[in-house]
Amino acid sequence: xxxxxxxxxxxxxxxxxxxxxxxxxxxxxxxxxxxxxxxxxxxxxxxxxxxxxxxxxxxxxxxxxxxxxxxxxxxxxxxxxxxxxxxxxxxxxxxxxxxxxxxxxxxxxxxxxxxxxxxxxxxxxxxxxxxxxxxxxxxxxxxxxxxxxxxxxxxxxxxxxxxxxxxxxxxxxxxxxxxxxxxxxxxxxxxxxxxxxxxxxxxxxxx
Amino acid sequence: xxxxxxxxxxxxxxxxxxxxxxxxxxxxxxxxxxxxxxxxxxxxxxxxxxxxxxxxxxxxxxxxxxxxxxxxxxxxxxxxxxxxxxxxxxxxxxxxxxxxxxxxxxxxxxxxxxxxxxxxxxxxxxxxxxxxxxxxxxxxxxxxxxxxxxxxxxxxxxxxxxxxxxxxxxxxxxxxxxxxxxxxxxxxxxxxxxxxxxxxxxxxxxx
DNA sequence: GTCTATAATGTGATAGAC
DNA sequence: GTCTATCACATTATAGAC
Numbered sequence: 001x002x003x004x005x006x007x008x009x010x011x012x013x014x015x016x017x018x019x020x021x022x023x024x025x026x027x028x029x030x031x032x033x034x035x036x037x038x039x040x041x042x043x044x045x046x047x048x049x050x051x052x053x054x055x056x057x058x059x060x061x062x063x064x065x066x067x068x069x070x071x072x073x074x075x076x077x078x079x080x081x082x083x084x085x086x087x088x089x090x091x092x093x094x095x096x097x098x099x100x101x102x103x104x105x106x107x108x109x110x111x112x113x114x115x116x117x118x119x120x121x122x123x124x125x126x127x128x129x130x131x132x133x134x135x136x137x138x139x140x141x142x143x144x145x146x147x148x149x150x151x152x153x154x155x156x157x158x159x160x161x162x163x164x165x166x167x168x169x170x171x172x173x174x175x176x177x178x179x180x181x182x183x184x185x186x187x188x189x190x191x192x193x194x195x196x197x198x199x200x201x202x203x204x205x206x207x
Numbered sequence: 208x209x210x211x212x213x214x215x216x217x218x219x220x221x222x223x224x225x226x227x228x229x230x231x232x233x234x235x236x237x238x239x240x241x242x243x244x245x246x247x248x249x250x251x252x253x254x255x256x257x258x259x260x261x262x263x264x265x266x267x268x269x270x271x272x273x274x275x276x277x278x279x280x281x282x283x284x285x286x287x288x289x290x291x292x293x294x295x296x297x298x299x300x301x302x303x304x305x306x307x308x309x310x311x312x313x314x315x316x317x318x319x320x321x322x323x324x325x326x327x328x329x330x331x332x333x334x335x336x337x338x339x340x341x342x343x344x345x346x347x348x349x350x351x352x353x354x355x356x357x358x359x360x361x362x363x364x365x366x367x368x369x370x371x372x373x374x375x376x377x378x379x380x381x382x383x384x385x386x387x388x389x390x391x392x393x394x395x396x397x398x399x400x401x402x403x404x405x406x407x408x409x410x411x412x413x414x
Numbered sequence: 415g416t417c418t419a420t421a422a423t424g425t426g427a428t429a430g431a432c
Numbered sequence: 433g434t435c436t437a438t439c440a441c442a443t444t445a446t447a448g449a450c
Contacts, residue, residue, distance in 0.1 A: 008433080027233030027318065030426060040435055045427060107314050110379045111234065117383060132385035149410075154396060155403050158381060162373035167365050170372065172317045174365060176324060178339035189361065196362050203356075204411035215415080237444065247417055252445060
């Protein structure tokens with residue numbers, strides 16, 4: 001039945017996501033994915049011929065969860081401060097909902113840059129027009145207007161990106177060195193960052 | 208001979224570092240480590256009984272490359288602005304020299320928090336007195352003096368940490384989305400951050 | 415200390431029945 | 433589509449000669 005087939009496919013992808021997110025490509029085991037999906041290991045191969053192909057499906061799905069919105073905000077034609085507020089808030093919000101994605105993407109991109117870029121291109125069509133250019137343009141506009149200090153837009157962008165992603169990707173590390181291992185406390189801390197990050201940035205660059 | 212033994216042990220650890228840093232615990236292969244060290248695979252087991260033990264040695268060595276100095280700066284009794292400048296500059300500098308360490312530590316800590324914390328405790332003696340407290344104290348002192356705005360010291364600390372570590376741990380990702388894949392250009396960009404980060408932070412919090 | 419050979423197990427993938 | 437059984441190979445680890 002078409003519906004059952006679709007259900008199984010979804011069950012597999014959900015299970016595969018959990019395992020790949022936690023263990024990475026090299027640490028993931030097809031058996032564990034099958035167990036989590038409550039199906040036979042052979043069925044994995046029936047639906048996704050190989051571990052590699054299943055991984056690609058998982059990565060692609062993960063990437064689509066945050067990339068389109070992110071890119072849109074970066075190229076949007078709005079004032080810089082608004083762009084920073086919107087980006088930080090949305091970005092942190094998405095990753096509060098999908099906390100395993102940032103480290104997964106960063107790590108796998110390191111492991112095999114070329115292979116992963118192929119998946120990304122497959123996911124969003126093309127990598128040609130760089131969305132970061134949209135952010136740089138906003139920065140130059142404000143510098144010209146004299147509303148912000150002179151700053152290298154690359155530094156500013158990386159600052160913003162770092163403060164949005166790292167507290168999520170490096171959560172276990174941060175909890176280990178500086179916070180009580182209290183899940184709720186850290187979640188509250190992350191929610192506060194949705195406004196804290198943009199305030200911190202704008203404070204620093206506004207004239 | 209004692210010297211030869213020491214040499215072999217070092218050769219193994221150097222090779223193991225390269226492989227574990229790049230492939231992680233689960234992706235690393237004992238054969239590859241042996242090949243890189245130009246010795247027989249059995250010798251690995253002669254010197255470090257198991258893959259697990261070799262990994263622990265590598266992690267411990269990696270951790271010692273940055274943790275002692277970092278902790279020292281955080282608890283040092285110096286004014287906040289100086290502490291921020293010193294921390295950012297030293298931290299980024301260390302990781303320019305050892306660029307694979309941050310992602311390695313973050314990833315392996317995620318994979319197996321309890322196991323890794325044991326290694327850390329083994330490396331620095333204890334985790335009891337939290338070095339981040341030293342930073343928080345400096346922040347509260349300045350707030351009381353009225354030299355900086357009122358800010359949650361945890362947010363400030365995580366901002367600083369993020370801007371220091373993420374550009375290194377997430378380098379491949381950042382290069383992929385926003386920079387030309389030019390090694391020298393990015394290295395220059397990182398060196399600039401040694402002063403940019405503290406300027407950015409102090410700009411944001413000073414009254 | 416260093417090597418060769420091999421054991422023991424884990425793992426991705428396939429064949430074939432139903 | 434889903435299962436059982438099994439292959440083929442990779443990988444950690446050990447035994448034993450030198």
